[in-house]
Amino acid sequence: MMDYNVLNLCLPKAERVNRMASKPRAATRASNRTKVQAEPVASGTRVTRAAAKSKDTGMKTTALASTTKTTSRKPFVSRDNSPELKQAEKSAPVKPKVLKAQASVSVVDDNDREPVKAYLRIRPNLNDGGSTSKPYLEPISDLAVRMVDPSGSVPSSSRLSAFNPSSIYTFSHVFPPDSTQPDFFAKTTLPLVQDVLNGQDALLFAYGVTNSGKTYTIQGGGHEGSAGILPRSLDVIFNSIEGLHGDGRYQPVRLQGIELADETPYPLDPSSQYRASTLPALADILENLSLSESEIDSTTLKLDRNHEYTVWISYAEVYNEKAYDLLASVDDPSARSSPASGIPRPTSTYLQQPIPSQSNPLQLTRKALAVKPCPAADADSSDSHSTGRYVAGLRQLRVHSAAQAKELLRLGQLHRTVFGTLANSQSSRSHAFVTIKVLRVHRGERNDPSSIQTSRLTLVDLAGSERTKHTQTSGDRLREAGNINNSLMVLGQCMETMRSNQRVLARSLGGGVNAGSRLDTRDVKKGLAVVPFRHSKLTEILMDYFVGEGRVAMIVNINPYDTGYDENSHVMRFAALAREVCTTAPTAIPRPVPKASGKAKAVSASHTRQVTLSLGGPGRKVSETHLEVLEEDEEPGEGDEDGDDNEPINPLVNALFDEIEMLRMQVFEAEMRAAVIEAETREEVMQEMEARMRNVEKMYTRRLMAEVQQNEMKMDEKLDMLQNSGLLAKPKSVDSDSEDDEDDVLESIDEESEVNLSLQSSYSQHDEDEESGSELSRSPSPLAGKSKPKMSSIKPVPVPRSPEVIESDTESETETEAEGSDEIEEWSSPPPAPKTAKAGPSKKNRLPESDNEIEDSDDVEELEDELDALTLAAGGSKDRDAIAVIPNKEARQKAVASIPNLEYVPRVGEVEVVVKPKRQSKKPKAAAKDVNEEGTLRRSTRISRS
Ligand SMILES: Nc1ncnc2c1ncn2[C@@H]1O[C@H](COP(=O)(O)OP(=O)(O)OP(=O)(O)O)[C@@H](O)[C@H]1O
Numbered sequence: 001m002m003d004y005n006v007l008n009l010c011l012p013k014a015e016r017v018n019r020m021a022s023k024p025r026a027a028t029r030a031s032n033r034t035k036v037q038a039e040p041v042a043s044g045t046r047v048t049r050a051a052a053k054s055k056d057t058g059m060k061t062t063a064l065a066s067t068t069k070t071t072s073r074k075p076f077v078s079r080d081n082s083p084e085l086k087q088a089e090k091s092a093p094v095k096p097k098v099l100k101a102q103a104s105v106s107v108v109d110d111n112d113r114e115p116v117k118a119y120l121r122i123r124p125n126l127n128d129g130g131s132t133s134k135p136y137l138e139p140i141s142d143l144a145v146r147m148v149d150p151s152g153s154v155p156s157s158s159r160l161s162a163f164n165p166s167s168i169y170t171f172s173h174v175f176p177p178d179s180t181q182p183d184f185f186a187k188t189t190l191p192l193v194q195d196v197l198n199g200q201d202a203l204l205f206a207y208g209v210t211n212s213g214k215t216y217t218i219q220g221g222g223h224e225g226s227a228g229i230l231p232r233s234l235d236v237i238f239n240s241i242e243g244l245h246g247d248g249r250y251q252p253v254r255l256q257g258i259e260l261a262d263e264t265p266y267p268l269d270p271s272s273q274y275r276a277s278t279l280p281a282l283a284d285i286l287e288n289l290s291l292s293e294s295e296i297d298s299t300t301l302k303l304d305r306n307h308e309y310t311v312w313i314s315y316a317e318v319y320n321e322k323a324y325d326l327l328a329s330v331d332d333p334s335a336r337s338s339p340a341s342g343i344p345r346p347t348s349t350y351l352q353q354p355i356p357s358q359s360n361p362l363q364l365t366r367k368a369l370a371v372k373p374c375p376a377a378d379a380d381s382s383d384s385h386s387t388g389r390y391v392a393g394l395r396q397l398r399v400h401s402a403a404q405a406k407e408l409l410r411l412g413q414l415h416r417t418v419f420g421t422l423a424n425s426q427s428s429r430s431h432a433f434v435t436i437k438v439l440r441v442h443r444g445e446r447n448d449p450s451s452i453q454t455s456r457l458t459l460v461d462l463a464g465s466e467r468t469k470h471t472q473t474s475g476d477r478l479r480e481a482g483n484i485n486n487s488l489m490v491l492g493q494c495m496e497t498m499r500s501n502q503r504v505l506a507r508s509l510g511g512g513v514n515a516g517s518r519l520d521t522r523d524v525k526k527g528l529a530v531v532p533f534r535h536s537k538l539t540e541i542l543m544d545y546f547v548g549e550g551r552v553a554m555i556v557n558i559n560p561y562d563t564g565y566d567e568n569s570h571v572m573r574f575a576a577l578a579r580e581v582c583t584t585a586p587t588a589i590p591r592p593v594p595k596a597s598g599k600a601k602a603v604s605a606s607h608t609r610q611v612t613l614s615l616g617g618p619g620r621k622v623s624e625t626h627l628e629v630l631e632e633d634e635e636p637g638e639g640d641e642d643g644d645d646n647e648p649i650n651p652l653v654n655a656l657f658d659e660i661e662m663l664r665m666q667v668f669e670a671e672m673r674a675a676v677i678e679a680e681t682r683e684e685v686m687q688e689m690e691a692r693m694r695n696v697e698k699m700y701t702r703r704l705m706a707e708v709q710q711n712e713m714k715m716d717e718k719l720d721m722l723q724n725s726g727l728l729a730k731p732k733s734v735d736s737d738s739e740d741d742e743d744d745v746l747e748s749i750d751e752e753s754e755v756n757l758s759l760q761s762s763y764s765q766h767d768e769d770e771e772s773g774s775e776l777s778r779s780p781s782p783l784a785g786k787s788k789p790k791m792s793s794i795k796p797v798p799v800p801r802s803p804e805v806i807e808s809d810t811e812s813e814t815e816t817e818a819e820g821s822d823e824i825e826e827w828s829s830p831p832p833a834p835k836t837a838k839a840g841p842s843k844k845n846r847l848p849e850s851d852n853e854i855e856d857s858d859d860v861e862e863l864e865d866e867l868d869a870l871t872l873a874a875g876g877s878k879d880r881d882a883i884a885v886i887p888n889k890e891a892r893q894k895a896v897a898s899i900p901n902l903e904y905v906p907r908v909g910e911v912e913v914v915v916k917p918k919r920q921s922k923k924p925k926a927a928a929k930d931v932n933e934e935g936t937l938r939r940s941t942r943i944s945r946s
Pocket residue numbers: 122123124126177208209210211212213214215216217221426427428429462463464465557
């Protein structure tokens with residue numbers, strides 16, 4: 001059964017949901033009893049200090065239309081791409097949640113996975129006790145900051161500051177001290193609000209040391225324009241659903257569950273009896289702590305107007321490792337109306353209590369709530385696998401307007417203040433979770449609970465991390481600090497484990513496929529570590545966001561004027577770690593989580609604290625009153641709506657469930673094997689194709705090189721022949737500096753030849769030949785002549801008319817003979833005859849005629865072209881040895897006689913034969929082979945009859 005859980009979490013979440021769809025309800029219950037907690041494996045983004053990597057696209061616009069897609073599962077290899085590589089900023093498509101509509105559940109693909117976003121917000125200098133006037137952190141771009149240890153070279157006890165006096169950290173976005181609340185909201189939270197209205201879950205938490213601005217960021221300040229992201233989110237939600245309110249027939253329960261709305265009214269407000277008293281109420285003392293209400297964010301998002309929406313709020317805190325409902329004592333918010341605004345206003349049982357005489361402290365009692373695993377039944381009715389845990393008994397209150405919601409939150413905040421923070425200079429000593437839940441249903445299906453989509457936006461104001469050595473705390477405060485630091489440490493550990501699990505998984509999958517071996521899930525599983533979500537209440541509650549779908553963003557608040565450089569360094573490193581964690585984790589393969597030892601619960605006991613409240617605000621006479629806060633432990637079974645945790649287990653039923661799960665595991669393993677085989681096959685085919693392509697490429701390269709060399713050598717031979725036969729002589733009538741020019745030309749050729757390796761080999765061959773002592777060694781090459789304007793002074797040697805063509809015996813080249821003949825005739829006849837388009841060679845294939853023309857020809861490419869042209873003009877292709885134009889028999893005899901070792905080879909039917917031994921001795925074998933294969937090369941020169 002554990003194996004099934006392990007493997008099941010390898011699947012994309014929606015696919016798991018599909019699987020769950022076929023799961024009988026009873027089965028899920030039994031599974032729930034034995035099912036282990038899921039540990040996700042997260043892929044992440046590597047955050048380096050050295051380089052700023054942009055991952056943020058700012059506000060994303062998501063599609064409003066709900067589209068369902070049915071995609072087949074991808075091979076595991078491709079499902080495990082690192083998000084770092086894709087970090088491509090993309091808008092995640094909307095995946096609406098449809099309760100009990102498993103048939104149309106969307107499948108999550110790779111592109112939906114996203115690393116945690118981390119936004120850095122730098123607090124301005126408020127001269128509020130910070131020890132430094134110069135900040136130790138400065139933004140260097142929109143995405144990166146440099147942090148310099150203010151202690152400089154002074155040795156520090158901290159390893160971090162000792163070894164990294166200056167570090168660069170990157171974020172999804174850096175908000176400098178002067179950034180405004182609206183801008184911050186628009187870039188960080190608005191996209192999440194859009195997601196929630198479209199059926200997606202989202203989590204945003206603020207992390208930072210004490211006094212760094214977390215609460216200011218989330219809730220806001222007291223002045224105009226300072227409303228935080230929480231009231232702004234409420235404004236945007238209610239602006240957007242204006243006219244689209246549902247009837248609230250169904251209410252949310254737990255994380256994803258839906259049930260018929262409770263008909264029972266909220267408990268009657270008992271405060272009326274207290275209000276009859278003339279004594280001031282607790283609320284009067286706390287009045288000046290209320291949130292800023294004046295400001296309303298007017299942003300409106302476009303929504304599908306075929307849907308109806310209801311909004312529900314819950315507000316919980318985790319204090320000293322216990323979860324409390326901050327709205328537990330709030331009476332029905334819709335039952336009362338404020339006479340001033342007409343807005344239904346909730347009231348608080350706690351806060352309406354009159355403060356008794358100073359000698360008698362007012363005792364307030366509140367009960368901690370248990371955090372329980374979500375029943376699998378919820379997963380049946382939603383597209384979410386029920387891996388999360390919820391605060392059992394946490395009230396979710398419906399709100400009809402942003403103002404009402406803010407009022408409710410204000411009460412919750414006051415409760416938080418009363419129960420936790422007043423005794424500590426307004427500092428938040430608890431983690432506060434505000435969850436805005438949106439229930440959405442299509443108008444035509446409002447009576448069908450299975451059509452209701454539920455989504456959550458949770459904003460978490462984490463308690464400030466701090467070192468006890470800085471706060472000098474003791475007693476209760478020390479205990480608080482210990483718990484806070486412990487829970488934050490566990491959060492960091494969870495992220496670290498998720499990241500390393502993802503790496504292990506990626507390596508295993510990648511290695512398995514590359515090695516061509518089968519992937520054994522048990523081996524992979526062994527390499528993964530347990531994610532310690534259950535080691536703290538904070539991570540237990542947040543767990544669903546990390547193992548499930550939805551986006552997670554983190555706000556890092558920092559006060560760079562504070563003394564806590566080391567603490568802030570830890571915060572920065574935490575952010576770097578968070579950015580490497582991926583939240584949608586279809587590849588999660590957890591190992592069984594050991595059941596939480598009963599130790600924590602057994603140890604905890606009711607705890608009474610004394611809180612001193614100051615009566616009156618600034619400018620008023622201050623008196624004090626004392627509260628006694630009794631914090632009762634949670635009861636294990638309390639608040640468990642399922643109530644089936646202690647249900648007696650039927651062994652037969654359990655055995656059947658085990659068998660079902662085993663079969664599921666087998667199916668899954670088979671699917672996984674198939675996926676791996678498919679990936680292997682693809683890989684093999686790809687490798688084979690690549691090898692073939694490489695061979696073809698090599699072959700063509702070889703041929704090309706051989707051809708180039710061959711042509712070069714032929715060219716030399718032809719030029720030699722022409723010169724030897726007197727058809728091309730060394731120019732005599734040149735300017736006074738012609739010798740220098742020729743040298744320049746040769747140098748130029750040398751330079752150009754360096755550019756082209758293939759040509760270089762040809763030239764060096766040519767040079768070698770020349771060095772052998774020939775008189776022609778310094779004669780300019782026609783190529784060289786063409787490469788410099790000055791060579792236009794080289795005059796062709798007149799030759800008699802009626803040329804003969806020395807042709808090869810290749811039939812295929814007969815056509816080019818005439819053309820070659822024309823070319824040479826024209827080239828060698830003074831003055832050069834104008835060429836016609838028909839008879840003459842193309843511009844490309846002829847020698848340059850003017851200086852301007854020659855000037856254009858000094859790039860290597862053109863040189864090569866002209867080289868080819870010469871080859872053609874000489875009537876040769878790669879199969880010809882040489883062509884010489886001999887005007888008549890006498891001239892031919894003369895020419896033959898003038899060339900030593902020339903042998904005449906007659907054509908069939910010819911009598912005279914002159915054969916010139918080939919000068920070429922270094923012809924590459926490959927080239928010779930190629931030519932011989934084609935049967936066209938004759939290593940002799942035949943002089944045809946005129
Ligand atoms: N961006 C800002 N602009 C102006 N004032 C700010 C800003 N951020 C924080 N402050 C002010 O700094 C002070 C401390 O901020 P805040 O209470 O939000 O810190 P905190 O991190 O929530 O502290 P704790 O963890 O102790 O609750 C407050 O007076 C707040 O108004």
